Amino acid sequence: MDFLSPVIDGFGVAFTPANLLYCLLGVTLGMLVGVLPGLGPAATIAVLLPITYNIEPTAAIIMLAGIFYGAQYGGTITSVLLRLPGEASSVVTALDGHEMAKRGRGGAALGIAAIGSFLGGTVAIIALTLVAPLVAEVALDFGPAEYTMLALLGILMVSTLGTGSVPKSLLMATVGLLLATVGQDPLQGTARLAFGSDELLDGIDFVIVAMGLFGVAEILHNLESLRRRSGRPKAVGSVYPSRTDLRESRGAISRGSVIGFVLGILPGGGATMSSMVAYAVEKKATKKPEEFGKGAIQGVAGPETANNAAATSSFIPLLSLGIPANATMAVMFGALMLQGITPGPLLVKEKPDLFWGVVNSMYIGNLLLLAMSLPLIGIFVRVLRVRPAILASLTILVTMIGVYTVRTNVFDMFLVIGLGAVGYLMKKVGFEPGPLVLAFVLGGILEASFRRSMRTFDGDLTGFLTQPIAASLLAVILIVAALPPLRALHRRRTTKEAALP
Amino acid sequence: MGAPGAPGAPREPGAPGGSSAPGESAPQDEGLARDDVADGDEDGPVRPSASYARRQNVVAALVPLVIGAIAAVLSWQLGVGGLADPGPGMWPLVVSVAMVVFAAVQVLRSQPTGTEEKITGDALIVVVAVLSLAGYALLFERVGFEIPTVALLVLWLKVLGRESWRVTVALSLTATVAVYLLFITALGVSLPHLAHF
Numbered sequence: 001m002d003f004l005s006p007v008i009d010g011f012g013v014a015f016t017p018a019n020l021l022y023c024l025l026g027v028t029l030g031m032l033v034g035v036l037p038g039l040g041p042a043a044t045i046a047v048l049l050p051i052t053y054n055i056e057p058t059a060a061i062i063m064l065a066g067i068f069y070g071a072q073y074g075g076t077i078t079s080v081l082l083r084l085p086g087e088a089s090s091v092v093t094a095l096d097g098h099e100m101a102k103r104g105r106g107g108a109a110l111g112i113a114a115i116g117s118f119l120g121g122t123v124a125i126i127a128l129t130l131v132a133p134l135v136a137e138v139a140l141d142f143g144p145a146e147y148t149m150l151a152l153l154g155i156l157m158v159s160t161l162g163t164g165s166v167p168k169s170l171l172m173a174t175v176g177l178l179l180a181t182v183g184q185d186p187l188q189g190t191a192r193l194a195f196g197s198d199e200l201l202d203g204i205d206f207v208i209v210a211m212g213l214f215g216v217a218e219i220l221h222n223l224e225s226l227r228r229r230s231g232r233p234k235a236v237g238s239v240y241p242s243r244t245d246l247r248e249s250r251g252a253i254s255r256g257s258v259i260g261f262v263l264g265i266l267p268g269g270g271a272t273m274s275s276m277v278a279y280a281v282e283k284k285a286t287k288k289p290e291e292f293g294k295g296a297i298q299g300v301a302g303p304e305t306a307n308n309a310a311a312t313s314s315f316i317p318l319l320s321l322g323i324p325a326n327a328t329m330a331v332m333f334g335a336l337m338l339q340g341i342t343p344g345p346l347l348v349k350e351k352p353d354l355f356w357g358v359v360n361s362m363y364i365g366n367l368l369l370l371a372m373s374l375p376l377i378g379i380f381v382r383v384l385r386v387r388p389a390i391l392a393s394l395t396i397l398v399t400m401i402g403v404y405t406v407r408t409n410v411f412d413m414f415l416v417i418g419l420g421a422v423g424y425l426m427k428k429v430g431f432e433p434g435p436l437v438l439a440f441v442l443g444g445i446l447e448a449s450f451r452r453s454m455r456t457f458d459g460d461l462t463g464f465l466t467q468p469i470a471a472s473l474l475a476v477i478l479i480v481a482a483l484p485p486l487r488a489l490h491r492r493r494t495t496k497e498a499a500l501p
Numbered sequence: 502m503g504a505p506g507a508p509g510a511p512r513e514p515g516a517p518g519g520s521s522a523p524g525e526s527a528p529q530d531e532g533l534a535r536d537d538v539a540d541g542d543e544d545g546p547v548r549p550s551a552s553y554a555r556r557q558n559v560v561a562a563l564v565p566l567v568i569g570a571i572a573a574v575l576s577w578q579l580g581v582g583g584l585a586d587p588g589p590g591m592w593p594l595v596v597s598v599a600m601v602v603f604a605a606v607q608v609l610r611s612q613p614t615g616t617e618e619k620i621t622g623d624a625l626i627v628v629v630a631v632l633s634l635a636g637y638a639l640l641f642e643r644v645g646f647e648i649p650t651v652a653l654l655v656l657w658l659k660v661l662g663r664e665s666w667r668v669t670v671a672l673s674l675t676a677t678v679a680v681y682l683l684f685i686t687a688l689g690v691s692l693p694h695l696a697h698f
Contacts, residue, residue, distance in 0.1 A: 054688045165614035167607050174600035175565055178572055181596060185589035192589055193575060216634075223630055223661060224623040389662020393654050394676060396630075400637060400653075401646065401680055405690045413638035421631050428624075429561040430554075430616030447592045459585025 006348075007129060010356020014364060019059050019357065026063035027365045030070020031372055034087055035078060035383050036391060041071040041087070042328040042434075043218045046210035047395060049335055050402035057339040058354045062361040064335050068328055069121060069311045069362065072271060073369045076113040076304055077380060080106055081234050089271035089307040092279040096292065096299030098234075103295050107237035108245055112297055113304035114373030115241070116253045120305035121366040123257040124264070124312035129359060131265075132348065136320035139345035144452035145464055149473035151446040154323050156480050157267040159435045166484045169435040172426075176436035179204055180443025187451060199411045206334040207406050209440050212416040213433040214331065215399050217423025219392050236381060239374050241297075249301035252282050256302040260309025265316050270326035271307040278306035312362060318343055319355060323442070327434035330441045547619040554613035562607035569600035626661055633657070645695035650677045 013019060033044045045064050052060035075087030080097035093113065100109040142150070155177075159169035182193045183203025194200040241249070256278045263274035282302040283292050292299055315332075317325045322344030324330040336343050341351065348355050372380065403416045423433055457463025465471045549557065573594055582588030633656050640649040654673035658664045664672075684690045 051688070054690070165616060167603065167610065168614065168616075171562065171565060171600065171603040171607055174569070174596060174603055177596040178569070178593065178600055181593040188589055190579065190589040192579060192593055193572060220627045220630055223626045224621075387662070387664070389658055389664055390668070390672065393657040393662065393672070396634070396657065397650065397654065397676055397680065400634065400641075401684060401692065404641065404692065405684065405688075408691055410638055410642050413641065414635065417631060417634045417638065420634075421627075424627060425561075428618050428620055429557045430614055430618070431561065443596075451587050451592065454584055454587060459583055461584070 006352040007356050007360070009352065010360040013058060013353050013357030014062070014361040018056075019062055019361060020364065022055070022059040022063040023066050023361045023365050024368055026066020027070035027368050027372070029063075030067040030072075031074040031369065031380055032383060033067060034071035034074020034076070034090075035380050036386065039218060039222075039391070039395060040214070040328075041068045042210075042331050042437075043214040044071075045328065045331045045335065046207070047215040047399045047402060049207045049211065049331070049338060050405045051398075052335060053338055053406070057336075057341055058357045060339060061332070061335065061354065061358045062365075064332060065315070065358055065362065066365045068332070069308060069365060070369055072304075072308045072311045073114065073117050073373050074380065075307075076110060076117075076300075076373075077377070078384065080109045080113070080300070081236070081381065082384070087271075089275045089311075090304075091272070092275050092303045093300055095279070096294070096296050099293065099295035100297070100300065101234040104235070104237060105295065106234050107239040108241045108297065109300045110236065110377060111239040111241045111374060112245055112249050112301045114239070114370055114377075115246075116249065116256060116301045116305035117308040117373070118366050118370040119253055120257045120260050120307075120309035121312050121369075122363065124261045124309040125359065125362045125366070127261050128313055128316055132316050132320045132355075132359075135316060136345040136348045139321050142321075142345070142469070143467070144449035144456065145467045145470040146473065147445060147449035148453050149464070149470045149477065150321060150323050151442040151449065153473055153477050153480070154267040154317075154325065155435070155439045155442055155446075156477055158326060158438045160480055160484055165430065168431050172431050172433070172436040173439040176439030177443045177446070179209065179436075180440045181447070186444060186448050199409070204415070205406065205412070206441060207338060208403065208412050208415050209419060210331045210334055210437055211399060211403055212419025213423040213426075213437055214327075216396070216416055216420025217427060217433065219396050219399070220420055220424040221427050222388060222392060225388070236377065239377050245297050249297050251285065252278075252298040252302035253305045255281055255285065256305030257309045259302075260306030261313045263306070264310030264313030265325065267317065267323070267325040270314050270328075271310045274310040275303035275307040278302040315359075319347055319358075320345060322347075322445070324438060327437055330434075330438045333441050547621055548615075549613075549617055549619035551613050553619060554617040555611045557617050558611040558613070559608055562604045562611070565600055566604035566608065569597045569604055572597035573601065630657070630661060642693050645693050646680070647677055647695050650680065 014023070029044065029048075030041065033039055033041055039047075045067055048064070048067070052064060055063070071087055072089060075085060075090035076093055076097070079085045079090040079094040080101050083094045083098040085091045085094050097106075097109045097113070100106060139146075155173050159173050160166050178193075180203075182200055184190065184194075184201065185192055191201055259278045259281060260271075260274040263277060264270060279299060279302060282296075282298045283289060286292065286296065286298055288296070314325045314329055317323050318329045318333060322333075322342065324333045333343060341347070341354065399416070400413060403412050404410065406412060426433060453463065457466075464474055576590040576593035576597055579590030579593070580588035581591045581594055633653060637649045637653050651673045654676055655669055658669040658672060659666065680692075681694065681696070684692050685694060
């Protein structure tokens with residue numbers, strides 16, 4: 001049981017008063033962010049990055065992680081009561097959740113979502129505790145060839161499996177890779193694409209990119225609907241589900257935990273995709289499919305459990321491989337780098353306090369969220385009345401001041417405003433910022449490991465095939481790349497068949 | 502991530518909100534979740550006509566096409582080197598060529614994906630907002646953060662958000678004091694400021 005001692009020490013870290021406080025702060029912020037439509041977890045974490053710079057690393061990551069999984073709880077509230085998903089991962093919850101609310105069972109929907117989220121989250125933390133160190137152990141042997149393939153796979157999967165159009169996402173990923181090359185050559189220090197600017201020679205800071213494309217762009221985009229009124233939330237009623245509700249949701253919650261955990265680990269998977277898959281699975285598993293879309297409790301329990309389990313398990317690739325699996329994890333990667341911590345296989349061994357402190361704080365965070373979602377739910381429902389203009393003004397202020405504090409530099413402020421305007425236009429033409437930001441983060445790793453492998457292989461590209469792990473990853477990349485065209489073909493064929501009498 | 506009401510359904514067979522026949526992949530399942538869910542939000546973004554969206558897509562792809570082409574030339578000039586010993590320009594060149602290729606594909610296959618939004622008169626608010634932020638950044642170091650902050654908040658709350666004067670004044674002053682206390686007094690960050698205590 002040797003491996004358990006750092007885990008137990010981690011509880012000591014998580015239970016220090018300061019860390020408990022930051023955990024509470026994080027999950028409360030996460031709940032609020034989830035409830036307020038308009039600002040997603042990636043944007044919030046991005047906006048708060050400069051502030052975390054002044055906090056001790058473990059506490060900072062505990063807080064930011066809390067925002068991320070807390071938002072999964074909060075997102076349910078608007079989905080159910082307003083049919084307005086606060087988060088992309090709660091979109092499917094609105095289908096049956098809002099129907100339940102219309103029938104006066106909104107409270108039961110929120111209650112079962114909270115219980116499912118708690119169980120899914122907790123199962124995923126336990127699994128993470130067992131899996132992450134193993135993955136890190138294996139990854140210790142990874143060389144530049146493996147990292148080249150891993151980074152490539154991460155970018156490709158986020159572009160093809162994420163929400164949005166695949167060609168557009170791939171284009172965005174290349175833009176992110178190009179932005180990452182601005183500054184100095186990582187191996188020789190030659191200035192590249194800096195156009196003689198001293199500020200650009202240092203490279204574009206990840207914090208700036210994340211704050212501009214996620215934070216400012218989202219605020220600007222929301223400004224358009226600033227003057228519109230949102231609907232009236234439906235009454236909540238009792239949030240404690242009945243015994244029948246619990247019995248009916250048991251299967252959905254256990255299936256949701258597994259689906260969420262597995263899909264959360266995959267790059268590009270994450271909370272949104274797992275909630276959608278869980279919904280589809282529940283629809284197939286049920287004996288009464290006619291109830292789906294008309295307020296089936298499984299349609300709430302499954303996806304809500306899955307998105308929370310996925311939010312937790314998506315920390316595995318970040319903390320044990322150093323490869324972020326989705327856009328929010330990319331921002332988290334930036335937060336770690338800002339603290340001078342490079343996430344990767346060495347993290348568990350070299351910084352066990354941080355690793356286990358953060359992981360174990362999630363148990364506490366989930367408990368706090370359960371309390372906020374059941375007895376304290378009324379407070380958060382009232383938050384729905386905060387007017388968007390007030391929210392937008394305060395967030396933009398925190399963003400602008402925050403950007404300045406990163407390097408006490410006005411140039412960065414202009415850069416963030418410019419990136420924000422670009423991000424707004426991207427949203428207008430249907431380009432997702434996620435793949436760009438992720439590719440930007442992985443760009444440096446990808447280039448450095450590619451060039452190192454080329455040196456080892458003496459310029460021979462087939463060298464990748466001689467490494468078993470790298471070669472298998474390459475095979476996975478080819479399969480992932482081939483999937484979208486194959487699916488399109490399949491779709492065309494089924495449409496044709498359906499058209500026949 | 503996290504853009505409310507904007508995510509499309511994943512291209513999964515039997516995706517949620519699918520057609521009446523469960524498990525059958527619908528031909529236009531992109532954006533199904535949006536149609537099914539975000540319709541509750543009657544004032545959602547305006548979806549453009551097909552030809553409008555197509556034009557948007559072409560313009561949006563031409564920008565990275567041109568940038569990619571320029572970046573490719575610049576990278577070439579940096580020195581590419583050989584595969585065994587790559588020069589500083591090799592990686593940017595690979596990336597910008599990929600960018601040009603994907604952008605070209607996007608120009609040729611410009612049919613709407615259901616994620617485009619029409620640029621309406623509401624965009625004027627965004628233009629005003631961006632200009633106000635640029636002005637804020639311009640004044641920030643010259644006159645200290647206090648006056649620009651109050652001005653920015655008044656503009657956003659009163660003009661863009663049409664809040665009452667009472668809310669506007671109370672909130673702009675409170676927020677400015679809060680920033681002072683949080684960043685300068687508590688966190689000790691060096692913000693340019695007028696008032697010294």
